[in-house]
Amino acid sequence: MKIAVCAKYVPESTAARRIDPETKRLDRSGEGALNPFDVNAVEEALRLKEAGGDGEVVIVSLGPERALEAMRRALAMGADRIVLVADEAAAGSDLVATSRVLAAALERESPDLVLFGQQANDADGAVLWAAVAERLQRPLISQVAELSLEDAKVRGKRQTEYGYDVIDAPLPAVVAVSDAINEPRYPSLKGIMGAKKKPQETVSLADLGVGAEEAGEAGSRTTVEALNDPPPRGDTVKLEDDGSAAEKILEFLQERKAL
Amino acid sequence: MRFLVFLEHHEGRLQKDSLGLLSKAASLGGEVEAVLLGSEVNELAAEAGKYGATKVWVDDDVLLDKPLSQPRVDALETLLGDQEFDAVLFAASVLSADIAAALAARLDAGLNYDLTDLAVEDGKLVGKRPALGDSVYADVGWTSEPRLALIRSGTFEPKEAGGSAEVAPFESRFQDFSLAATMVEQAHEESQGPSIEDADVIVAAGRGLGGPDNFGLVEELAKALGGAVAATRAVVDAGWYPYSTQVGQTGKTVSPKLYVAVGISGAIQHKVGMQSSGLIVAINKDPNAPIFEYADLGVVGDLNEIVPKLTELVRARKAA
Numbered sequence: 001m002k003i004a005v006c007a008k009y010v011p012e013s014t015a016a017r018r019i020d021p022e023t024k025r026l027d028r029s030g031e032g033a034l035n036p037f038d039v040n041a042v043e044e045a046l047r048l049k050e051a052g053g054d055g056e057v058v059i060v061s062l063g064p065e066r067a068l069e070a071m072r073r074a075l076a077m078g079a080d081r082i083v084l085v086a087d088e089a090a091a092g093s094d095l096v097a098t099s100r101v102l103a104a105a106l107e108r109e110s111p112d113l114v115l116f117g118q119q120a121n122d123a124d125g126a127v128l129w130a131a132v133a134e135r136l137q138r139p140l141i142s143q144v145a146e147l148s149l150e151d152a153k154v155r156g157k158r159q160t161e162y163g164y165d166v167i168d169a170p171l172p173a174v175v176a177v178s179d180a181i182n183e184p185r186y187p188s189l190k191g192i193m194g195a196k197k198k199p200q201e202t203v204s205l206a207d208l209g210v211g212a213e214e215a216g217e218a219g220s221r222t223t224v225e226a227l228n229d230p231p232p233r234g235d236t237v238k239l240e241d242d243g244s245a246a247e248k249i250l251e252f253l254q255e256r257k258a259l
Numbered sequence: 260m261r262f263l264v265f266l267e268h269h270e271g272r273l274q275k276d277s278l279g280l281l282s283k284a285a286s287l288g289g290e291v292e293a294v295l296l297g298s299e300v301n302e303l304a305a306e307a308g309k310y311g312a313t314k315v316w317v318d319d320d321v322l323l324d325k326p327l328s329q330p331r332v333d334a335l336e337t338l339l340g341d342q343e344f345d346a347v348l349f350a351a352s353v354l355s356a357d358i359a360a361a362l363a364a365r366l367d368a369g370l371n372y373d374l375t376d377l378a379v380e381d382g383k384l385v386g387k388r389p390a391l392g393d394s395v396y397a398d399v400g401w402t403s404e405p406r407l408a409l410i411r412s413g414t415f416e417p418k419e420a421g422g423s424a425e426v427a428p429f430e431s432r433f434q435d436f437s438l439a440a441t442m443v444e445q446a447h448e449e450s451q452g453p454s455i456e457d458a459d460v461i462v463a464a465g466r467g468l469g470g471p472d473n474f475g476l477v478e479e480l481a482k483a484l485g486g487a488v489a490a491t492r493a494v495v496d497a498g499w500y501p502y503s504t505q506v507g508q509t510g511k512t513v514s515p516k517l518y519v520a521v522g523i524s525g526a527i528q529h530k531v532g533m534q535s536s537g538l539i540v541a542i543n544k545d546p547n548a549p550i551f552e553y554a555d556l557g558v559v560g561d562l563n564e565i566v567p568k569l570t571e572l573v574r575a576r577k578a579a
Contacts, residue, residue, distance in 0.1 A: 019395055026391075095372075099364050118509065127360035127372055127409070130328060134361035139440035140329060143353050155443070159502050160326075160353045161456070161511065162269060166444035167327070173440075179509065180496070221369025221403040228396045230389065238551050241560025246568035249540060250576065252556045258460075258517045258538050259484075259576065 001055035001149075003045040004111035006102060006132070007038040007074060008120045009067030024224040025092055032066065034073045037117035041177050042074045043184035045115050048149055049078075056080045060105050062090060062098060068200055075195035076187030082200045083109065089205055089212040097219035099131035104208040106136060113154065116176040118143070129176040139169035142176040260289035260379065263344040263405070265335070266307055266315070267355055268295070269326075270447075273303055275457050276350030278310045279415030284348060285311030287379050292316065292344075293424070296334050298324035301426070308424030310417055315424045316342075318431045322438065325445070328357035329437035335362050337431045339405060346384055346406040348377075350414075351512075359409045369401040372409040375535065384408075393531055413456060413514040413535070455504055460486025461515045463506055463533070464494060467522020467543055467562065471499035476566045477521055483573040489513065491529050507532035522562050525550025542566065 012031045020027045034042075042059070049055040057079040059071055065086045075082065085105050093101060106114055114136070119126035133140035144156035145164075153170045159178060169175075187195070205215055213219060239248065253259050262284040267274040277293075284291045293312040295304055297319065304315040318334050335347070335358070347362070349355040356372070363370035375396075376387035384406055386399040401407075455461055462481040464474060474488070481488045490500040492507050506513055508528040518536035523529060525541065525548055533539070534553060541554035542562050551557040558565065 019390065019397075024397070095360060095363055095370050096367055099360075127356050127370070130357040130360035131364035133329075134332065134364040137434070137436045139436060140357065140361075141440060142328075142357055158353075161503060163445070163447040163503060165326075165442060165446075167440055168443050169440040180502075221363075221367065221401060222371050223400045223402060224397050225385065225400050226398040228398065230393055230396050234555060236552070236554055236557060238546075238554075238557040238559065240546075241558055241565060245542075245558045245560050245565045246572055249542075249556065249558060249565075249569055250572045252540070253517070253538075253573075254576075256538055256555075259573070 001049065001052050001113070002058065002109065002111040003048060003055065003113045003115060004058045004060050004106055004109050005038065005041045005045045005074070005079065005115045007042065007059050007061045007071060007117070008035040009033075009061060009063035009070050010035045010121055019227060021227065023092065024227060028064070032070050034070045035117060035120050037119050037121060037179055039117070039184045040179045040181055041115040041117040042077055042079055043182045044147060044177050046078045047182065048113070048147070052149070058083060058109055058111065060102065060109065061085070062093070062101055062105070065202065068202065072195045073187060075198045076191040077185055078191060081198055084200070084202050085205070085208065086202050087205045087215070090215040092217045092220065093215055094220035094222045095127060095131055096221045097215050099128060099135055100219060101205065101208065101210055101215050102128070103132050103135035104210050105203070106132065108208060110172070112171045114138070114174045116174070118176065118178045129174055133174035136174065138172050138174050140174045141167045141169050144175055144177045145180045147175060147177065147181065260287065260345045260384065261343070262287070262289060262291050263347045264291065264293045264312065265347065265349045265355060265358070266293050266295045266303070267350065267352055268297060268300060268303055271303070273306050274350065274352070275417060276352070276412050276415070278417035280348050280350045280410060281307060281310040281312050282418040282420070283377060283415040285420065287377065294335065294338060296323045296331050304424060304426045308422050309419050311420050311422060312424045313422070314427055316427050316429055318429055320431060322433060323431070325442035326354050327440055327442060328354055328361060329440060330431070330433055331358045332361045332365055333433045333437045334431035336365055338429055339366065341429070344405045346408060349407070349409045351409050351412045356409060359407055363407050366405070367403065368405055368407050369403050370407040370409060371399045371401065374399070374408055374410050375414055377408065377410070393534060412512045455487045455489045455506065455511060455513050458487035459515050460484045460517045461489050461513060461536070462486055462519045462521060463489035463491065463523060464500070464521045465491040465523030466493045466497070467524070468494070469522070474500060476563070480519065480566055480570045480573070483570045483577065484517070484519070486515070486517070491523055520550055520554065521566060523550055524548045525553070
């Protein structure tokens with residue numbers, strides 16, 4: 001059983017974030033980390049591997065060279081190796097281009113199961129897995145809060161707007177897990193010490209057979225035209241309750257015709 | 260411009276967000292058509308006409324009965340192979356986000372997501388996308404056709420215009436891998452009162468409520484205001500209230516006319532799910548809670564005293 005976990009290198013959550021006005025891309029020059037939502041996917045992969053007795057967990061990522069260090073956290077948790085696609089020509093890839101590059105990296109591994117985290121904490125897309133499943137032509141289950149594996153199929157229970165769905169998919173399959181699925185383990189000291197020695201491969205677009213014109217901005221189909229300030233909100237009023245707060249709220253609602 | 264709006268439906272009703280998207284597309288000018296996929300859904304097609312669709316493409320197929328994304332990608336590919344549209348619009352949901360993203364990969368067509376507005380500027384479609392916790396708004400565009408757009412939920416209000424739509428049946432061609440995943444079970448949580456996506460008024464509670472038993476307070480206020488009850492992620496994670504009511508980054512995005520936040524600190528993860536509400540009223544005992552920075556009216560005080568009193572006052576006012 002081979003499980004690939006797609007993981008993203010994201011700016012540290014504590015870092016001040018800005019968009020570079022030149023490139024109109026998120027400034028990624030500061031410290032980075034393994035996307036916290038992907039840690040749940042790593043944890044789930046490790047649990048499946050442990051339950052099955054044998055197998056391999058491979059971290060597949062697209063990012064700058066220095067992402068490797070952040071990805072080692074997954075190795076410290078127990079993942080077996082990392083494949084990082086690091087190529088200047090892939091910078092600025094949108095959904096169409098990113099999914100193409102990731103799918104190529106995954107094809108090379110041909111895992112039985114591909115796992116994604118729920119979203120990246122630096123972009124509100126939460127759509128990548130479906131594009132990757134499409135390119136791999138594999139069945140997809142997203143938003144999974146409970147995952148089980150039996151014979152040659154996965155069963156996912158997922159949250160939706162209306163309640164929950166239980167979906168079965170034959171392997172090989174793509175599954176995106178929600179962060180409600182597990183409590184990720186902390187890397188042990190032994191794990192951290194051992195992480196550096198595990199295989200960590202950096203590959204280029206050429207290694208994957210993806211042309212430079214198919215990735216990055218050249219391979220993208222969307223553009224950022226301009227950056228603007230958010231629309232203003234009206235004035236805010238703040239008051240301390242002196243015993244009449246309920247009356248004041250009612251007055252306010254009547255004034256604003258909200259009743 | 261020729262628009263195609265993806266219509267999502269649940270238990271025999273078109274979703275409010277889909278209808279809102281029809282109204283928005285109609286307001287941009289051009290031709291507005293819609294696509295409806297499912298089993299025994301023909302009757303719903305007429306409804307779309309009232310909100311601005313002139314034609315509804317329908318594939319009524321038992322293979323489209325369950326709300327699974329991949330067969331719908333096949334259906335859209337079939338339709339878009341025969342009909343040229345400038346843009347295909349989706350209102351975001353668990354289902355439609357997966358469909359839109361997979362369709363982008365299938366067609367190598369650009370998808371802009373998390374949009375909070377659409378405009379036609381100099382004859383070009385432009386999407387508005389908030390970034391970095393909504394502190395920046397980007398104008399985004401497309402370099403391929405059809406332009407795929409995924410709109411943040413709760414963004415556009417449906418406006419009934421009273422037209423009627425021609426129904427155009429079509430037949431999808433399915434791929435084997437698209438039919439590989441199967442729905443084994445579907446369970447729907449019974450929610451009391453209106454769902455939070457459809458509600459004009461939402462009373463939401465956070466950890467400041469103190470415990471699950473205190474939800475009675477917010478339920479009473481919601482009832483008095485004729486609204487729905489929502490919850491923050493912390494409260495849902497703690498098991499106090501169902502996930503279907505969760506507002507925020509990992510839950511739903513809502514934009515009711517009135518949002519009353521009770522015991523909610525209002526961190527960015529919550530803010531992104533409700534900040535486009537018409538009017539925001541916050542009650543919190545912590546004067547430094549971030550929610551006071553963007554609430555139209557913020558009250559620093561004890562919710563246990565204020566909420567029941569407010570409920571009484573609203574009831575009295577409505578009875579008068």
